[in-house]
Amino acid sequence: MNAHESALLEDLNPPQREAVLHIGGPLLVLSGAGSGKTRVITRRVAYLVKVHEVFPWRILAVTFTNKAAREMRERLVQLLGRQANDLVVSTFHSAAAMILRREAEHVGLTRSFVIYDDGDQLNVVKRAMREAGLEQSMQPRDILSRIDQEKNAARLPEDMEVEPGDERGMLVRKVYHAYQERLRAANAVDFGDLLLLLVSLFRKRPEVLENYRRRFHHVLVDEFQDTNPVQYALLKQLAPPPSANLVVVGDDDQSIYRWRGADVDNILNFPRQYPGAKVVKLEQNYRSDRNILDAAYEVIRKNTRRMDKKLWSDRPAGQTLQLMLNRDERMEAQEVARQILALQREGFIKFSSMAVFYRVNAQSRVLEEGLRLARVPYTLVSGRSFYDRAEVRDASAYLRLMVNPRSDADLLRIINTPARGIGDTTVERVTDYANTQAKSLYEVLSEPERVPALNSTAVKRLRTFHGLLKSLHDFAQGTTDAASAVDEMLRETKLVETLVAEGSDESNTRAENLREFLGAAQEFDLNRAAAAVAAASQPREEVPPEVDAAPLSADTPPLQAFLEQISLVGDADAEVGEGRVALMTLHAAKGLEFDAVFLTGLEDGVFPHSRALKGEDPDNGEEMAEERRLCYVGFTRARKRLFVSLAQCRSLFGELRYNPPSRFLRDVPPALFGISEQDVPEPPRAVATPPRKRTWDDDDGPRIDRSYSQASDMESVSGDVRGMRVRHEQFGVGRIVATDGTGPNAKVTVEFGGAVGLKRVIARFLMPG
């Protein structure tokens, strides 16, 4: 055993060692929460490089989130120094984007393709539907989510299976088809395409796949329980069964992305897919005190269909969990802030090792306010808020057009931003003409006089606009860094200028955001320059002639690389925040750990989310199982202190709701909270007049679940109401034709007759008539 080897195996337990040392063939590491899996992955990579002398560029390590990828990279830099530069460590999506860019020509794209986000996607769907005259048929959003599902399942439009009588399915397929055509015409892809197009390219052109197989001899996947079928298909292509060196690490109890197509069966069936795979279980938890671990176990054990395992720990029992009962969400925020300050003062826990979790983003606002009032420093860890601001998205749209003028979605976004007198009618005429000619909008704009029915002012304005885009495009061709492109774009488009001229507080903040955007580009350029220097100064190993060992993103032009970072990475890593409490959703919390964790909104309807609550057997459904796993993830983030908080009433989405305590709380034995049975909070009783103050054990008669009710004449749709006569404030009297959904937002389609015709309205707004 040489020095490297012993250093790398230092303080690993026997199964961890086994996982690091395994060589030759597939390996499944089942790693419970806090069992040191990141350590295992990084040590293993280092071991391959240092002891087995595997070239770093032969190793591909993928994760799901940017945060995880970055963290893994950092640790590998610590272990391997500059050798770590040649490793490919990234998320599925950015690895796929890099490969797809190199192979773009094979799939009908050019290297400068742009990546559409869900807003762009929705616009494309809407336009495709309008073009095909299918507007009334289905909600664009529903169609889009069906399309995404298909993509997650690795199915192109032609692979979609539709039952003969399934009209909606046929419709989805039709729109999916048109949607794909539009994306290709715009030289654009969506998130799903990044993976799907690559998988189908590899299917069609084995020789292209072969290049990557020859290169990547070692593939590692973190959070494998969250892979969806496309991702798994890609893995199987790159590291084919039965004998490839594929290492997958995951925990079926932490699978929380089913809604994105993730399939827990991928991990459960891995040994069948890769017969002979070695299986290692990591069951010792090093993170949480035992009270926390026990509570987490009591929650997760309610799930059937899980690999049987129980984490153990030789850590002390530690403090009990703490239950926080609050009157409403404001008090919850205030109490959280108070406890945080107390912990910092008396518990000697740093702000930076505390976190507040919530189920839905909408909860963050009040929590922020509470922390701000109490002067608790915090950072909101929200995926990509900065790049989601309207003005920043406008700026990105211009940048994308600079790189890829064919991108119709981007062009439509900014054609009249800032206002340049090109209105809806003109735009409609231009798009109609573009559709009939099968040309991109940019192309049509180069000869606007050909568009029928345009007046001369419109033609002139379009020509000016085209001139602007053209000169920006030309500028981008010659530029060598992102910042100068952004700078040029901001100047030429007068985006900042117009905002400043407006003079309102709001427009000033927006202008400020655009300056910050320029700052982000400058920072990007600096990082890139530094990386280039590091790569150049590095001695290159012998590379066999038939293998392409270049970094995957080797010759992506800077502006394009910057745009890719915006699309795929967001600004999550902007400020991790030294000395600040972290605020995030439970999903964002996966993979992290903190000394003290506050889990808020433990109420049925909030967490578990109301959508998991409905259905036949809400306690057994897959959705509820996923909520439960989410709860498990939340609990197991905590090292020493876990605070669980709920509010008796909370206004969420504009309505006041009285939610019963979360069912997950009932699963935790009261002793773990340091309380006895009789102090367990009861579900609150119904309240007729909301603002009245009351305590938890007030009792006033029969329990009515008011959580969903709203004052109205038809507050819910129940039974068959078709044919019923109804009156609408605006549309008058009509008859119900069809219903959609139940509860407060149930919709019905009503035939109003006369000029009004069919309308879909919320049942709440109708009166029997």
Place this chain on the structure above:
DNA sequence: TTATAGAATTTTTTT
């Protein structure tokens, strides 16, 4: 064409 007001609609979680 633009600005504005009022109405409708929306909301889980993220790459």
Place this chain on the structure above:
DNA sequence: AATTCTATAA
């Protein structure tokens, strides 16, 4: 509650 859509006036 906040955002997005639609109708109407300017």
